[in-house]
Amino acid sequence: MRRRLNDSRALAKAPGTGLAMLHVTRGVWASWVRRWPVLPALLGPTRALSSLAAKMGEYRRMWNPTEPRDWAQQYQERFIPFSKEQLLRLLIQEFHSSPAEKAALEEFSAHVDVCTLFHYHQILNRLQALYDPINPDRETLDQPSLTDPQRLSNEQEVLLALEPLLAQANFSPLSEDTLAYALVVHHPQDEVQVTINLDQYIYMQFWALGQRVGKMPRMSNLGSRRFFFYKSTPAVRRYFKRVVLAARTKRGHLVLKSFKDTPLEGLEQLLPELKVRTSALQRTLLNLFLVVSGVAVFVNVGMVVLTDLKMGTSLLLLFFAAFMGLRASKMFGQQRSVQALELAHMLYYRSTSNNSELLSALALRAQDEHSKEALLAHSFLARRPRGASGSPEETSQWLQTEVENWLLAQTGCAVTFNGARALGHLRALTESLGTCPPSGFPKLDPAATDTPPAGPAQQ
Template sequence: MTVERWLRLRGKGLAMLHVTRGVWGSRVRVWPLLPALLDHPRALSSLAAKMGEYRKMWNPTEPRNWSQQYRERFIPFSKEQLLRLLIKEFHSSPAEKAALEEFVTHVNFCTLFHYHHILAQLQALYDPINPDRETLDQPSLTDAQRLSNEQEVLRALEPLLAQANFSPLSEDTLAYALVVHHPQDEVQVTINLDQYIYMQFWALGQRVGQMPRKSSVGFKRGFFKSPPAERRYFKRVVLAARTKRGHLVLKSFKDMPLEGLEQLLPELKVRTPTLQRALLNFTLVVSGVVFFVNVGMVVLSDLKMATSLLLLLFTAFMGLRASKMFGQRRSVQALELAHMLYYRSTSNNSELLSALALRAQDEHTKEALLAHSFLARRPRGARGQSEEETSQWLQSEVENWLLAQSGCDVAFNGTRALAHLQALTPSIGMYPPPGFPKLDPLSTITSPKAAPPSTDDPLSKPLCPAPPSQLVGN
């Protein structure tokens, strides 16, 4: 079997895995939050209304019905960790261990071509609107054409995010994140919804606890500072946003708190928190009163200056001082925001597409691995059940096992995992495929033998003189 023949089998669904309808499907549902090309103000009107509802609430701590809005789907183990756990618990014998490792190698080999093809299609769609393109510029696009291309990219990106086990954050969650500010966030920003055409967030890896130290930029310990509080944050967050005067922004961040999502948006302004503004104003008032009593009264009595002129100069001085203090504070907060984005940013734009394809491939492999291991130990009396009952049994068993192993409540997609496993079944035992080229191993680099030093080379001559026995005449 030649390489071309073997690769052609992938399209027929015989050797390579194929995407079943309902898992990826040829039809992609329209992105719910993506606005119409020419009617974008209506798309964010409902978001503004929900933001108004949260502003009327007294100290909300989480979005409404948060447990129903967000379900964690990310498997909190790497492929290597998951393989070790399954071998330890289900495949302890040498033969079973070798068979499982061979199965994982086969899945990795099959999914590599599949997701490489998906990534190539995504990059071809994204290339005309890629702001970081290093090749020759193409003809400029109109705003309507650019929005249409962005819509196609986001529609094609949605199933990849779903396979990577990212969960879309609802509009209600986004309204909560844009309104509520955590008291320990020293850097706070504000945005104008009128400047945006659309925005959407996806997240995975929900955690509740103290933020990682590298991501807690801006937190400073002091006499009046409380220790870091436990917060709800996500290990990964993906952002897709578009401003009226900008372009599609695709970015990924790590260790992002729920109340800090607005810090990731473009076209934002740093604002001073209410408590800090009150402290700055109090400092200005106290220092102004002290200065006026100690200096202003002396000037008024000695120089015989008019009271109105003195008050005018004092007001101008205090206004200049207040502007300088607030400006310096905003500059410090802007620098802290830049540091935070520097530490938390993982990828953006075209590089994000590659990262998502790799993550989707990993999640695909882990789901197939779990389905393979659990179905092999299914009770014999339950093997005659329907496919729907099998997927429900698989989902329940895997969720309970992941909860026991990691302590995380993960919503496992049994139907999709079963479809992945069934797509791989016809090609079991064909790795490596017949006729597939094998590259020669890297030749060992050997250093050439050292040549004897030349007597003509001054650097090869000894630095010390010859002993007396070798001198002429001795």
């Protein structure tokens, strides 16, 4: 641990890291070093699982809950639902219509791209260095041998280092109450239902962005036909465009995964250790089919056997019960196999990245959100009346209100915009104008880039 701290201090003194932009998030990024001993208490199995189990019991006693309690206060959407290119076009059309203003905004956007690329490249390198000893997908020859306490400690460091990156990527953490709701409530149209054993987990945490309410896109054609060729129509669901999962089982390792288009009631389907279960409706239909077919077989075959072979009634009933038991076991086993295959296909289509690849995806998304926040702050502050100066708190509050109203008018989505953070990004980028890329930033030689590689004849 002391070696990692020394490496971080040495990296902070390296050329180019004195960029003002790095100081905006350095305090947040380095806070995990001071807080990581507290994490075992936060993620300890006794407290976490007991409180989660208690909340699950409360939801089991409720009658048909449709969403977590106080959902509007628990979850606030912070994701800006535009790509950087779309946002740039909208800002140019609305606020920078003249050629000079358009050129100035494009120049500022290019400056933002260069600085954020350098900034998040450093953050990604630190994260990968932390995660490398516990990476289950290592392709190198050396495999570090870690004890369980050492591995758990490294996993906790990685999780705390991920917090500021997830916050900048505008992911919202899902509360324990939301997780309890998702583990208890099952949507009636969920073709695959699973169950988990909380005793197998040390911790689990979800982050989400892009909440939507509507019909979900179907990822697979499996399971689209129900009993008697009945096909259900998609229902209106509450789902998320992206969900990040961090979970640890007692017999496994830290699992980092990202999924798309995940319903709120289907979060438990993303966990690593689970069992497929048959829903109440499917059990009822299967049992009804078994009873009807069993009665038909007994009337048509059993009575003939009882009359012609002079078999005792008790023996016949015993054989019939064994036959129906085997038939029921086979039917329920086939149903679970179909559901397991459907679950595998669903996870195949919904999974976007996992483990070390997820770190790169999060760094890229955080960089994109960082750029969008800086562009919004730059454009809205430029159109603010010159006489309307105030304290930084008043300016950030004005910026937050203006951007939220504009996003609501443009998209119809209520987005919570962090005005103070956007002002910090803009201030750091403005101070670094003319100094980015910093000294030591690699520059490509255009002549070397355009020169084709030498072939065997040229060598």
